[in-house]
Amino acid sequence: MTFWYKLLIRLAIPLVFIYLWLRGAKAPAYRKRWAERLARQNVPAQARDGLVIHCVSVGETVAARGLIESTLNVYPHLSVTLTSMTPTAAEMAYKLFADRVFHYYLPIDTPAAVSRFLDKLSPRLIVILETEVWPCLVEQCRQRDLQMLVVNARMSERSMKGYQKYRWLLGPIWQKLDFVAAQNEVSAERFLSLGVPSDMLAVRGNLKHDFQIPEHVQHEAKRWRDTLSRPVLVAASTHDGEDAQILEAFKVTLKQYPQALLILVPRHPERFDAVARLVKQQQFNLVRRSDKQTVQSTHQVFLADSMGELLLWYAVADVAFVGGSLIERGGHNPLEPIATKTPVVSGMNVFNFDEIYARLKAAHGVQMVANSEELADIWCTWLTHPEQAAACAEQAFNEFANDQGATATILEDIKRFLPSTETAGTVRTMSMIKTINPNSNTEIWYDPAILDDCTTEHFEAGYWQRLNKVKGSATGRSTAFFVDAGTHGLLLRHYYRGGLVGKFNKDRFKREPIASSRAMAEFSLLLKLRELNLPVPRPVAAQFTKAPIWGYRADILVEVIPGAQDVFKLLLQQPLTSAHWQLLGETIRQLHDAGVYHSDLNCHNIMLDDTGKCWIVDFDKCGFRAFGEWREANLQRLLRSLNKELTKAKEANQAFHFDETRDWPLLVQGYGASL
Template sequence: MGKRLPRTLYSAALYALSPLILARIWREQVPTYPRRQRLGMGLDAGLGELPAAPRLWLHCASVGEVRAATALIEALLARYRDHGLLITTMTATGAEQVQALIARQREADRARLAHRFLPLDFPGAARRFVARVKPALALMFETELWPNLLHACRCQGVPVAVVNGRLSERAFARYQRIRPLMAATLSDVTWLAAKSAEDAARFQALGTPSRTRVVGSLKFEIVTNDQPCIDSERLPLESGTRRIWVAGSTREGEEALLLDAHRALRRRYPEALLILVPRHPRRFDEVAALCRREGLAMVRRSDNVPINEEVAVYLGDTLGEMTFYYSAGEVAFVGGSLVALGGHNVLEPAALGRPVLCGPSLENFADVAAPLIEAGVLTTVDSTDALAGALEALFADPVAARQRGAAGPRVIEAHRGALARTLAGLDEFLG
């Protein structure tokens, strides 16, 4: 089967499903971005003016990918000072994460950064987007492999690099069912920087060209500083005697389990406070209602009211403050793991020196979780009772808990190096 036919069939399926796709994307609207940007038009509107050419284009799916790519973004700005950088995301929350990232940069670098929404992968939208942006290099973060966008890059002479390339066993099984399309898509990739040998082997089994290099995970390049710890002292507690744990990036079906564990924990530690941070902003009200139904006194971060002794749950319903929340607790639980969703970034709390707990579903972060588990920083639990027991053990021996947490930054430092290897590979295209 030729390369063109699988992509043609894929595009036909997109057109057939376009009403459903457009309805889904319609909810991600941000007022300063025209909706036609999803069709590769209206690219002059958005966060920041399009940087002057030559420009790089980096695509990150959403919040988690933008966070993981932060070190790479800042390194690209420092290394290629003649280039601007356009960052695209699929989601509005990803756009807000980029906005926070840009706000932290020096003024001279902010002028070289911009954000736009990625167009839907229709052939015409893909061609218009690439023709308007005219990137010197396109960088796809992790598994963002859009057949028509990558083909448009190839047709317009734009090299494509996949950075921090990740392909879980579950994703690999799905892609094997559409192997002709994936082989055609991966043939448009100029260079692939895989985060592990296992990921590289899966990509190559689907048809990746021979130009693949194992560089390690960019997630180990996470950057932290002391400011979040200073900020955490401003948690509005009326009493300073609370025992605090944080559940971050929680998903649907998980919060009820966490509240059960918290209720069990409070039988031994009635002063325990849970900082609960759902992954998606659209679920903030839903989770607040759940807390009320469960009979647990709750206040929301956005309410800006003190946390008195009656409050059992502090709902983190703000964006861009995950480091603040993790810093405020003694122990961190990372969500998306008690439900079968593959987990979220366990390195964020580990980098802050916190002992970390998570559920058994860690497929998306297996490579970074393994050294943390070996060092005793990360512990997996498979039930509500196991979670409550692990929390009780950590609260009962705070010295041992601090020692476990202190190993986190050391593990991260020992596994760094992917950023330097990635930049060395990109030099071939950018000089």
């Protein structure tokens, strides 16, 4: 991505909102949810740490339905967020998946908006449908080591030339993707020419070939056909400039088949009213889907002004015209009417789907027309000779009958980049966490598998003391309390400032997004670490509280590790065995191999339980990092803490059973590799 792109995309922000406002004059949904266009919306905690699947518009959302369903089944413990650019795609997402997914608009591709978006959702993986690749999004994902896959990807010759022409502006975006699953060999060759590495590219087929007609759609279509009992034509995904031609063709058809019904399905909802006016101006007897009236024998045109029912209308019709093809729009995908075995008619302008239409023409599975006269002629011919229409539909269906399997192979690609957890039934993730707001200044996250309810009192030592549930405390920078909560022992910790700042500001931190605040960040990190089977305590609850005037305060509850003592206390009592020192090194290496950086690795934060298992605790300000010199720095920090406690013990004339020359090589040996 170039400086000029960043500058131009920022300058384009006012133009985007002007466009949304003008578009909203006909489609009011474009004037809503504007905060999402800059990623300034509130995102619930449950949406974090999952998958993001981007389907720019309705077509991609419908195409991805099977893949999304499979993803929900494979990752039941993770949230799935669908993003799009259009309100119609948002409506389709809600219609298909309801509350099983979250939905947001993908923000305008500025560095700040994309950064906010990724901060709020903190996804594990981003999957892009087709070619909706944005430079700032690609760059931010690369900086965060967040993998991005482009699947069901198609690249027309026109689009390829456009990307090549503006490479100076967009930068090397295609080289920075982690994987591209192309629809066909032709698209794959074009992606290679744009710079996608060959080892990150594969041909996986088209998701729409896997399209299955739901049983309820088949039953509903049969009911409509039985009720109508008349010739039915459908003109689907039509654009401005086509409807008049279609109506002209239908006038001619009515002369031969006066009982025929035309189902007209405009591509964009904001055109519904304009198309209705055009139909009336042409003096057709109109009924609209939104009128919720029964279609009478006198009705000639049925305006399908609804979303998500296109498949039904294809299944009802005797012949299907696929729009966007009588004008310079490039056509739309004909695979849905092929799946319903509805004969397909198309205009000549199909460059967006040239490979599919080339196969259809070679198999005699489509009829191409240049104008309204030719459209009327084929409509009348096929209504007169239904056996010809049926043969065309069968040839089209057979041409793509062996092309299924894209959903399964793409799902395997996703699992390769994001392995499904074998213990998904027992792990806890952010999608399972409950969120409450006791007041306007406080947010609490808690695990309902441990606490039936959680209030602000759960973070007050006095509350537990009144219940006589405090069983001890641990001192350090501050006091942490051990609480008996029935079947679970809990550790309550308030976050305090350290160093010089702590002298005059005991426990306030600079205001930041709740999900990034100290307690919430540690809570969500611990969930991830436990999902990776790392030896860390189980998070129970976390609290964020706005402080008066400035800053916030934070608290966390974690599960106590039964029978565990920290290494500092153990060394006050006796030396550790060689096996114990090696175990410490092995455990630290386990975290480092997972890319986990511990900001304060010391002998107080490493524990051994009475079964001999090693644990690491206190993950405030910790996180994941790419491999680097920080691993050696982690070990050196631990060594300094051991020597510091040894020095203090000597000064106090106390025993501290640590000998660097004897013990440290054993820990390094357990760590087991040179850094």
